Amino acid sequence: MDSKHPSDASRPLMALLYDKTVRSIIYQVLVFGGVFFLGWYLVSNVQTNLDEQNIATGFGFLDREASFGISESVIAYSPESNYGRALLVGILNTIKVSLTGIILASIIGTLIGIGLVSKNWLVRFIGKTYIDVFRNVPLLLQLFFWYALITNGLPGVRQALNPLPGTFLTNRGLYLPIPADNPAWFWVFIAFIVGIIGAFVLRKWSFKRLEATGQVFPHLSVGLGIVVGLPILTWLLFGAPIEMNVPALQGFNFQGGLNMSPEFFTLLLGLTVYTATYIAEVVRSGIQSVPKGQSEASTSLGLKPSWTMRLIVLPQALRVIIPPLTNQYLNLTKNSSLAVAIGYPELVSISNTTMNQTGQAVEGVAIFMTVYLGISLLISLFMNWYNKRMALVER
Amino acid sequence: MLKKLTSTTAAAALSLSMVAGGVQAGDTVDAVMDQGYVQCGVNTSLPGFASSASGSWEGLDVDVCRAVAAAMFGDSEAVQYTPLTAAQRFTALQSGEIDVLSRVTTWTLTRDTSLGLNFAGVNYYDGQGFLVRKDLGVTSATQLDGAAVCVEPGTTTELNLADYFRANDMEFEPVVIENTTEVTSAFFSGRCDVYTTDRGGLASARMVSAENPDDYVVLPEVISKEPLGPVVRHGDDEWLDIVKWSLVAMIEAEEYGITSENVDDMLDSTNPGIQRFLGVTPGMGEALGLEEDWAYNIIKQVGNYGEAYDRNVTEKLGLDRGLNALWTDGGLMYAYPVR
Numbered sequence: 265m266d267s268k269h270p271s272d273a274s275r276p277l278m279a280l281l282y283d284k285t286v287r288s289i290i291y292q293v294l295v296f297g298g299v300f301f302l303g304w305y306l307v308s309n310v311q312t313n314l315d316e317q318n319i320a321t322g323f324g325f326l327d328r329e330a331s332f333g334i335s336e337s338v339i340a341y342s343p344e345s346n347y348g349r350a351l352l353v354g355i356l357n358t359i360k361v362s363l364t365g366i367i368l369a370s371i372i373g374t375l376i377g378i379g380l381v382s383k384n385w386l387v388r389f390i391g392k393t394y395i396d397v398f399r400n401v402p403l404l405l406q407l408f409f410w411y412a413l414i415t416n417g418l419p420g421v422r423q424a425l426n427p428l429p430g431t432f433l434t435n436r437g438l439y440l441p442i443p444a445d446n447p448a449w450f451w452v453f454i455a456f457i458v459g460i461i462g463a464f465v466l467r468k469w470s471f472k473r474l475e476a477t478g479q480v481f482p483h484l485s486v487g488l489g490i491v492v493g494l495p496i497l498t499w500l501l502f503g504a505p506i507e508m509n510v511p512a513l514q515g516f517n518f519q520g521g522l523n524m525s526p527e528f529f530t531l532l533l534g535l536t537v538y539t540a541t542y543i544a545e546v547v548r549s550g551i552q553s554v555p556k557g558q559s560e561a562s563t564s565l566g567l568k569p570s571w572t573m574r575l576i577v578l579p580q581a582l583r584v585i586i587p588p589l590t591n592q593y594l595n596l597t598k599n600s601s602l603a604v605a606i607g608y609p610e611l612v613s614i615s616n617t618t619m620n621q622t623g624q625a626v627e628g629v630a631i632f633m634t635v636y637l638g639i640s641l642l643i644s645l646f647m648n649w650y651n652k653r654m655a656l657v658e659r
Numbered sequence: 660m661l662k663k664l665t666s667t668t669a670a671a672a673l674s675l676s677m678v679a680g681g682v683q684a685g686d687t688v689d690a691v692m693d694q695g696y697v698q699c700g701v702n703t704s705l706p707g708f709a710s711s712a713s714g715s716w717e718g719l720d721v722d723v724c725r726a727v728a729a730a731m732f733g734d735s736e737a738v739q740y741t742p743l744t745a746a747q748r749f750t751a752l753q754s755g756e757i758d759v760l761s762r763v764t765t766w767t768l769t770r771d772t773s774l775g776l777n778f779a780g781v782n783y784y785d786g787q788g789f790l791v792r793k794d795l796g797v798t799s800a801t802q803l804d805g806a807a808v809c810v811e812p813g814t815t816t817e818l819n820l821a822d823y824f825r826a827n828d829m830e831f832e833p834v835v836i837e838n839t840t841e842v843t844s845a846f847f848s849g850r851c852d853v854y855t856t857d858r859g860g861l862a863s864a865r866m867v868s869a870e871n872p873d874d875y876v877v878l879p880e881v882i883s884k885e886p887l888g889p890v891v892r893h894g895d896d897e898w899l900d901i902v903k904w905s906l907v908a909m910i911e912a913e914e915y916g917i918t919s920e921n922v923d924d925m926l927d928s929t930n931p932g933i934q935r936f937l938g939v940t941p942g943m944g945e946a947l948g949l950e951e952d953w954a955y956n957i958i959k960q961v962g963n964y965g966e967a968y969d970r971n972v973t974e975k976l977g978l979d980r981g982l983n984a985l986w987t988d989g990g991l992m993y994a995y996p997v998r
Contacts, residue, residue, distance in 0.1 A: 317753065318893045319775035332812075333821045333833040343821035415848040435849050436807060515805040516795075516852045517832070526850065527834070607836040607845070613812070616746045616837070620813030623774030625750050 310626060325622045326351070332617060334609045336525055347618050354614035355635055361528060361610065362597040362639070365535040369596060370589075372536060373543025380548040391544065399541040404602050407534040411606045414526045421517055430510040430521070438524045439511035448502035455498040456491065463487030527608035531600065539596045543589065550585035551577065582654045590647035594640050601636075611635055687891070687898040688948065691758055696737040699724035700757035703742040703839050705860060706867040707976040708763055708783075716740050720761040722967040723782055723889050725960065726905040727759060730953040735960035744837045746813035749774055752892060759902055760890040763857060765815040770890075777895075779902040781888040782964075783972075784982035784991050785857040786881035787819050790865060793876050795852060800880040804829040809842050809851035811835070816856050819883040843868045857885045862976040901947055904997070908954040911936060911994035912963035913985060919962040922955060936997050943997055954997070964992060 280286050314321050326348035333343050337353045338360060379391040398406070418435040419425060425433040430441035443449055463483075470481035499505075511521030554577050562572040601612040611632050619628035691697055701709035701720055709718040716724075716738075725735035741757050752760045753775060763785070764770075766778040791797050800823070810817050812835045824831045834851050836842040843864045846854040854864060858877060865872050889906060891899050912918070915933055917925045926937055934940040937958075938951035947953065961967065965985075972978050984990025 314775075316894060317775035318772070319753065320773035331821050332817045333824075333831065335833045335835065343825060412844075412848075415845055415850045420849040516803075517805055517807060519805075604837060605841070607834055607842075609835065613835070613837075617812040617817070617835070620746045620749060621769075621818070623749060623753070623769075623776075625753070 314626070319623055321624065321627070323627055325618075325624055325627070328622075330618070330621075332621070334614065335607075336528065336609060347622070350614055350618060351611070351631060354609060354611035357608070358597070358600055358610040358635075359639065361531055361535070361600050361603070361608070365532055365539065365596050365600070366593050368532070368536040369539040369543055369592070373540040373592075374547050376540060376544035377547025377551070380544060381551050395541045395544055398537050403534060403538045403599055404605060406538060407530060407602055407606050410533050411526065411530045414530060421513060424513070424518070430508060432511055432518055434518075435526065436517060436523075437526050438529065439518045440522045440524070441508045441510040442522045443505070444507040444509045446502075446505045446507065448499060448505050451502065452495045452498050455495040459491040459494040462490045462494070466490065525608075527603070527606055530606055531603045531608045531610075534602075535596050535599055538599070539592055542592045542595070546585055546588045546592065547581075550581035553584045554580045579654070583651075583656060586647060586651045586654060590644060590651075593643050593647065597639055597643065598636060687758055687895045688901065691731065691898075695732070696739050697724060697728045697731065698739050698741060698756070698758045699727075700741045700743045700748055700751050700760040700762055702762050703744060705763065705839060705863050707859065707863045707972050707978075709740075709742075709761075711740070711742075717971065719783060719967055719971045720763060720889075722909075722961050722971070723761040723902075723906055724759065726909055726957045727889075727902055729956040729960045730901060730905045730908070730947075730949055733950060733952065733956045735956070744813075744839070745811045746837050748813075749776065752776065752890060755892075758891070758898070763860065763887045764890050765857075766886045766888055767815060775893045776890050777893050777899050779889045779891060779899055780906045781886040781991075782906055783859060783887045785859045785885040785887055787816055787855060787883040787885060788858040788861050788881055789878040790846070790854045790861045790875055791852060791878060793874055797852075797878065800878045800882065801827060801829075803831065803853060805831070806852040807832040807834055807850065808853045808855055809834045809836070809846040810855055811839065811842055812837055814856070815883070815885065820855055823882045840868075857887070859887075859972070859976070859978065862978050866976050897948060901949065904947060905953075905957060907994050907997065908936075908957050909961065909964040909967065910985070910992050911997050912954070912958045913965040913992075914987070914994050917958055917963060918966055919959055922958045926955070932998070 311321070327346050329343075330345055330347045330350040331343045332350070334341055334350065334353055336357065338356045339349075339353060341349060341353050376391045376394060379387045380395075382388055382391075415435045418433060421434045421436055423434075424439075427433060432439040464487075466487050467483045470483035473479060473481060509520050511518040511523070514520075558576055558580065559572050562576040563569075567575070600610055603610045604613045604616065607613070615628045615632045619625045622628075699721075701716065701718070701724065704710050704712070705718070705720075706712065707718055708720045709716065711717075721738075721740070724738045724740070728737040729735040731737070741751060743751050743757075743760075743762060745762075748760055748762055748764065749770070751757050759779075761782075763783065764778075766781065770776050771778060789800050789803065797803065803824075808820060808831050810820055810833055817833070817835070820831070820833070834842075834845060836845055843854065845851060846864070847869060854861065856864075858881065861877050865875050865877065869875055889902050891902055912922075915925075915930075915936065917933065917937075922937070925933055926939060928934060928937075928939075931940065935943055937955045938944055938953065941951045944951035944953045950956075962970070968980065968983060972983075973980075980988070980990060982991050984992065986993040
């Protein structure tokens with residue numbers, strides 16, 4: 265006995281060591297301590313090294329005047345603005361191209377995905393070729409390709425292509441006419457929003473009526489009518505203004521109208537075309553994951569083919585589609601940082617310039633990493649919420 | 660392709676190297692001696708200053724790297740080149756990826772202070788200008804209101820451009836592309852009306868990249884002062900000395916009339932200044948921590964400043980000496996006394 269427990273004092277200590285809870289606490293303390301120490305070591309090392317090399321630190325530079333120009337911005341910006349605002353311009357440009365890209369890639373991807381399961385051989389073949397080509401060429405190369413095609417292939421401003429009246433296509437971008445300033449447009453926009461809300465309310469009401477009485481209300485076509493009709497009605501009420509703000513060659517460039525720069529267009533095109541290939545595959549696999557019996561059962565109940573797709577197949581397919589779709593949305597957003605190569609002023613591009621002018625790389629990298637993390641988390645949150653809504657409700 | 664993205668990588672590398680001990684100030688000389696070559700940051704492609712089109716690196720900036728290698732190792736070929744874009748260059752130097760940056764870099768106060776760098780001198784006095792197509796009919800920069808301007812990010816050029824248009828109450832659309840080759844090709848394709856950078860760079864773009872140089876014209880305005888020179892990290896005085904005096908030695912050699920051709924004869928010179936300079940009378944090399952024939956090696960293998968200028972800038976770009984002539988010829992090149 266004594267040989268097994270050499271001393272009385274150590275006995276409870278040994279017992280403690282073999283205790284499961286105590287041991288797990290010890291492990292956790294050790295791991296936490298290790299991580300904490302590593303973090304502290306890294307931070308203090310950075311501090312020492314920056315001090316030794318006399319490199320400025322801190323975020324004070326955000327208030328200083330940026331004094332460089334940015335080609336496109338959704339908010340007012342001039343070289344007199346400060347670095348903080350310049351970075352904000354970059355963030356907004358990233359969001360602008362990502363959001364537009366996500367919407368377009370979803371539409372194109374879904375269409376091609378449906379095409380992949382089509383009964384038509386030609387449609388299937390086109391879809392497959394598209395995916396094979398654009399999925400297997402690196403995105404960066406595609407961006408260079410599109411950019412060279414636009415800047416070298418399209419004519420200069422003086423020989424601008426004029427496909428539609430008031431519309432000009434040049435290697436400086438696409439110029440579109442937009443409605444001239446008129447208070448009517450503000451109310452048309454409001455009417456459009458009201459229309460969308462109205463359509464949603466209508467949809468809810470029609471579902472309730474369907475459950476209560478079994479009568480079907482064509483809420484899709486009527487809803488669409490509200491969304492389109494209400495703005496048109498408003499426009500007519502305001503006397504139907506048709507005056508347009510048409511771009512015109514003035515000095516070096518076209519002035520007026522709406523301009524889509526070649527850099528934005530290249531990036532949007534590249535991101536959309538590339539991500540759509542992945543989304544198409546996601547959609548295809550989602551549709552094919554719904555057992556054939558489901559649509560057969562629906563058909564035998566007498567549902568129209570379009571109803572079968574909308575009410576039986578799609579809701580089930582969506583459960584499979586949404587999680588991988590979230591990945592593609594995140595990829596698209598992160599890939600937008602490749603714009604640095606073609607000169608679209610998004611976050612990374614502006615951060616690079618800022619880092620270079622101020623020399624504060626650690627802060628710059630920290631800022632854009634935080635922003636990308638934030639945007640990605642927001643997308644994930646939204647998609648998770650949507651996923652929950654679409655999930656199978658167990659009764 | 661990846662080059663374009665490496666400024667971010669370099670920035671990340673900086674953060675990493677800062678984290679993992681990083682470069683200790685003060686020991687670059689030992690580190691360079693140990694590795695046996697100078698790691699030199701140069702332009703990706705700027706004929707006349709740095710270009711590897713002929714298979715080996717050449718140019719006025721490259722010659723500074725070669726001079727440092729000749730002084731340290733007696734071998735001007737003991738250089739590894741890192742081609743860098745304007746936006747990548749400082750992070751590459753700060754993080755210790757390169758030992759010296761010789762890439763048409765303008766000496767400014769903030770770079771000398773808050774960026775943690777030190778300038779070792781000036782190897783080219785330049786000023787910013789504008790390059791336009793002749794058929795645009797523009798004769799002065801003051802007519803550029805509303806123009807699309809191609810410019811590289813992270814340069815003094817980018818800042819001067821904004822200042823100039825602001826001061827003259829004009830608008831412009833910047834087209835900002837990081838890689839020199841990409842930005843010039845955007846200009847020549849007609850994406851921009853104007854390409855702006857230092858006039859040396861404009862001459863390089865016009866003479867080398869343009870299909871027909873006569874279609875383009877450099878506008879008369881010079882909107883800034885751009886003293887360009889080699890840069891090292893702050894807090895590394897021995898290394899700064901070596902780079903600084905390697906450059907001075909090239910200018911000093913031209914002042915004395917010593918060339919790569921006659922340097923061997925000059926060893927027999929009775930001029931005490933030349934004897935000291937070439938190490939016949941010892942002392943200068945020891946003071947720098949180098950061999951006594953350090954300056955001899957530079958002149959023999961790289962040539963004096965005038966030779967380097969003629970070979971690279973005059974022949975390739977057709978630019979005369981101008982501000983870069985010796986002070987005795989009315990220029991600004993002035994060697995500090997080697998004694």
